[in-house]
Amino acid sequence: MLGYEEPVYLISVVAKVLTIHPQTLRQYEREGLICPSRTDGKMRLYSQRDMDKIKMIQRLTRDLGVNLAGVDIIIRLKDKINAYEDEIEELKSHLVDTNKSDLSTVKNPLVKRESYEIILFGE
Secondary structure, three states: OEEEEEEEEEHHHHHHHHOOOHHHHHHHHHHHOOEEEEEOOOOOOEHHHHHHHHHHHHHHHHOOOOOOOHHHHHHHHHHHHHHHHOOOHHHHHHHHHHHOOOHHOOOOOOOOOOOOOOOOOOO
């Protein structure tokens, strides 16, 4: 079984599976939205994580009309949220380890480890 971050898919496979032109994938790479691995022969290899990220980019651009600059901002904000959540979990663990507080009774619905979806409400 291959790992989630294991680079195994060629650009042609990703393009066919996601119904996207290979040039679009190259553009996403130029824009810094994705960063596929490279073989020694410089061939791009995509992981399942890369494919999921491309799917998110497609949803944002095709379904919601976000341009690539907006996608970049959304991805950066999402990454910051994840980093802050990791830091919060680390701090909670540290507090519990030092016996200063029992955080098992603290309920904070704003800090949950979940994936985020963008929802737009119509007029």
